[in-house]
Amino acid sequence: MHWLNLPYDGDFEDAERWRFVLTASGFSMLSLIIPTVVLTRLVANTQSSYRRLQRIQSQTETLAKYDSLSGLINRRVFMDVLRKKLDLQRPLAILLIDLDHFKAINDQHGHSAGDSVLVEVSHRLQGIAAIHAGTAARLGGDEFCLLFLDHREESELAEIAELAVRWLSEPVLETTLCARLGATIGISRSWVDAQDASSLLHCADTAMYRGKNTGRSTFNFYDNEYERQLRAQADLDLALRHAVDREEIVPFFQPIVTLPSQQVVGFEILARWLKPDGSTGMPTDFIPLLERMGLIPAMTRSLVRQACRAASLWDDDLHLSLNVSATMITDELFPDRLVEQLRHEDFPFERFEVEITEEALVGNLEAAQRNLSKLHGYGISVALDDFGIGYSGLYHLTRLSIDKIKIDRSFFEAGNIDHLPMVEAILGMARSLKMKVTAEGIEDFHHPYLPKWLAENGCHYAQGYLYGSPQAGSTIATAIQAPVVVCGAAQN
Ligand code: C2E
Numbered sequence: 001m002h003w004l005n006l007p008y009d010g011d012f013e014d015a016e017r018w019r020f021v022l023t024a025s026g027f028s029m030l031s032l033i034i035p036t037v038v039l040t041r042l043v044a045n046t047q048s049s050y051r052r053l054q055r056i057q058s059q060t061e062t063l064a065k066y067d068s069l070s071g072l073i074n075r076r077v078f079m080d081v082l083r084k085k086l087d088l089q090r091p092l093a094i095l096l097i098d099l100d101h102f103k104a105i106n107d108q109h110g111h112s113a114g115d116s117v118l119v120e121v122s123h124r125l126q127g128i129a130a131i132h133a134g135t136a137a138r139l140g141g142d143e144f145c146l147l148f149l150d151h152r153e154e155s156e157l158a159e160i161a162e163l164a165v166r167w168l169s170e171p172v173l174e175t176t177l178c179a180r181l182g183a184t185i186g187i188s189r190s191w192v193d194a195q196d197a198s199s200l201l202h203c204a205d206t207a208m209y210r211g212k213n214t215g216r217s218t219f220n221f222y223d224n225e226y227e228r229q230l231r232a233q234a235d236l237d238l239a240l241r242h243a244v245d246r247e248e249i250v251p252f253f254q255p256i257v258t259l260p261s262q263q264v265v266g267f268e269i270l271a272r273w274l275k276p277d278g279s280t281g282m283p284t285d286f287i288p289l290l291e292r293m294g295l296i297p298a299m300t301r302s303l304v305r306q307a308c309r310a311a312s313l314w315d316d317d318l319h320l321s322l323n324v325s326a327t328m329i330t331d332e333l334f335p336d337r338l339v340e341q342l343r344h345e346d347f348p349f350e351r352f353e354v355e356i357t358e359e360a361l362v363g364n365l366e367a368a369q370r371n372l373s374k375l376h377g378y379g380i381s382v383a384l385d386d387f388g389i390g391y392s393g394l395y396h397l398t399r400l401s402i403d404k405i406k407i408d409r410s411f412f413e414a415g416n417i418d419h420l421p422m423v424e425a426i427l428g429m430a431r432s433l434k435m436k437v438t439a440e441g442i443e444d445f446h447h448p449y450l451p452k453w454l455a456e457n458g459c460h461y462a463q464g465y466l467y468g469s470p471q472a473g474s475t476i477a478t479a480i481q482a483p484v485v486v487c488g489a490a491q492n
């Protein structure tokens, strides 16, 4: 203190002096230690955050590249790989693999069994990729892909595909032993089918789709012609959808005459597609397509509407007969919907008839039985169409509410009278069962003998080109006003 020239109190106690010195140095020490500790902590925290961040980043990268379940590369990375390999300008092939019946495994054994199947499938595909120096990827769901560079020979690729189909058809788990697993494969090749990644994948997809349509557990190479047919089919489907919406499908009407007078008593509604190009589509061509597309009910509704409106201009005792397909006759709502529509169109139920074939009945006999009784109850009559060429079971005739049978036109073929004894037998049977009978396919050359013979043997009605081919509703309206109801020869 002397040396520093500071005032110094000599009386200051030794102990106090020391306390002061210790306190001062303590504080100095603390002021050094605390920031050091805090700083060290801070540095450690920053380091661990950085490490965590790095870990997350690498996990994110892995997730972005690899499918977490199978460990295979995912779709995005596969497309990158494919693009890069295509840039090498060397021939390559891809095998698009879609599992068969995978949904059933998921549904029956649960999602964890489904996951195990996917993992096992991935291992098997990785095995195949390893054997043939290829790349395996999971594109999503139960869709996988194998890529092989420099594989050009069709036979070589077919061998790999065969192996894949075989391996993937083997049972995977104890629990799924009973569930049939399999795979359908589509193959496409660069230089042959397409040159860019997404087109190549599309080609493989089309080839795979072909396999799905033709039996599954198989493989197909991409075929340009098949794709062209698919496109044409899709165009036709779209055109048909429009045709139903825009009422391009119209009712034509074929007269049905009573025997022996041969006077028209009604018309059968026969669908015609008046195409925008001016041509006319026939029902045997478009009805099966509409059936597949589930559009028969919409078309039938539209036909009934148009037919009732056309018939409102005719004599008010003429009947209408509607062909009803199998799907509709077994639809529980069909009878009520039909009568509701007839009521709306103000068309009497007693003047309406539905025609069904026996094929339509056998699929779901009970439902058909209920519906036929319901229709019958409303006063709508039921005719069994094309009788004699199908099942022709007595069961159908006796147990179902059938009022009329229509003998198929094949019984009245040109120059063939061998069937007439059978027609006679059918007429006898119908008489016993108190059913009406219509003979179909009566043509000009049958005149005058067949209509006469039919009438004498108890046939009630006839239909065929002799009395008129199916015509547009407008021509019938004018014919009725004329009034030329029965055509040419029949009037004699
Ligand atoms: P179908 O019910 O047996 O109809 C009779 C078919 O025989 C009609 O053919 C008709 O043009 C034809 N035909 C009529 N008279 C004669 C004849 O004297 N000789 C010959 N050789 N043929 C004759 P179309 O119009 O081509 O109909 C074929 C089938 O398509 C129909 O057979 C029916 O099963 C089905 N169909 C027609 N329209 C509809 C419909 O609106 N709905 C449903 N579900 N099916 C329909």
Ligand code: CA
Pocket (backbone or CB within 6 Å): 268, 323, 355, 385
């Ligand atoms: Ca018919």
Ligand code: CA
Pocket (backbone or CB within 6 Å): 385, 386, 406, 408, 409, 440
């Ligand atoms: Ca028929």
